[in-house]
Each structure stands twice: as structure tokens, then as C-alpha cells.
Amino acid sequence: QKEVEQDPGPLSVPEGAIVSLNCTYSNSAFQYFMWYRQYSRKGPELLMYTYSSGNKEDGRFTAQVDKSSKYISLFIRDSQPSDSATYLCAMRTSGTYKYIFGTGTRLKVLA
């Protein structure tokens, strides 16, 4: 079993829809959780960063962490065609700088 599981998609939604992207993990020691966006043939860029449990909101993006369920989510409100990309979750334990990534979910927002 992989340490981090992520549905690869692809996920197609109409413009304006609310998108929910998710990852599950098995290592209860993970404390830092990140979401990256990767456009085709580009390097990943950090979208959201959360420490431990709880929610964090930034514009149209909300990141949630539920440590009791070992489950993290990224919500995108009012999705736009420019949000079409692959979204990767990543996490690490405290005291180490080794990041474990999910496989990525490919999202397509249709105009």
C-alpha cells in the first residue's frame, strides 16, 4: 500500500462548479500537508499549505485536513478553465524535509 493515495482522475467539471480533490494517507506522523498545481509540461507550484488539522482558505481555494481519518481535501470554488491542471498532494513528518507526493489528479474545467 502506498503511503499517500490519490485518485488520478481525470475529473471533468463545468465552469463555475465546486471541485473537491482528495488524498488519503497511512502514516499518522505526517504533520505538514501541501497541495501543488502542475500545468502540462511545467514544474509543480505550491497552492496551499496546512500544518496539522483544520482548514485554510485562500481566495477560491480551501484546504482541509482531517488527521483522525487520515484524509485531506482541496476545494476549488467557482472553477475556471485556467484551473485545468494536475493537482498533487504532498506531506511530510515533523523534523524531516522528505516530502511524499500523491500521484496527482488531472482536472479539466470545461468552458
Place this chain on the structure above:
Amino acid sequence: NAGVTQTPKFRVLKTGQSMTLLCAQDMNHEYMYWYRQDPGMGLRLIHYSVGEGTTAKGEVPDGYNVSRLKKQNFLLGLESAAPSQTSVYFCASIHSGGSTRRISSYEQYFGPGTRLTVT
């Protein structure tokens, strides 16, 4: 400020050939990383470095060597390339200091990638 750059952008190798991928960052970052990205596998850590002169193994280190002789550069070497090393390689760096930025100072900055094909 160029951020993280990678050289070359593309390369085709024959089995058994060797090559070195160069990663350079101009942000004075302490930590640097090499990942490979394959379809369905996500990003997997090959090697990383927490400072000049130090390196450590990641998740998939076999067949690769690295060196960090200068703080701004992190080199990834393939001594004898194999078809299984066909992949897209990404370099990343982070700053380890404290910050009041909205996003953690541990944000990874990624380079644009190197597409390597081994035939």
C-alpha cells in the same frame, strides 16, 4: 532572479551512456531535491541535500548519484543509463529559515523539468 533552473531541458541517451543533470538556484536556499515523475507514479524523491557538501538518499536512489559542491548547484548523475530511467526529472529547493510569509518558508520551488529518454 531566475529561481530554479535545470539543464538540459531534453536529452536522449542510449543504454549504458552516462550524463549529468544540473540544477541551479539563485535564492540562497539550503535544501535541494531531485525527483522523477512517471505516469501513474507521481513525484518520487531520488536524492536530496540539506546543505553544501551533504547528500542523502530518497525513495528511489538506485542508479543515480548526486553532488552538492556549491550551495547553489545540485547535480544528478546517471553512470550507466537504463530504459527504466526514462522519465521527467524535477529539481526543487526550499529555504529552511523562519518567515512571516503567508506560505511557509518551507515552500518547495520547482524547476521546469528535464525530459530524459533512454533507448
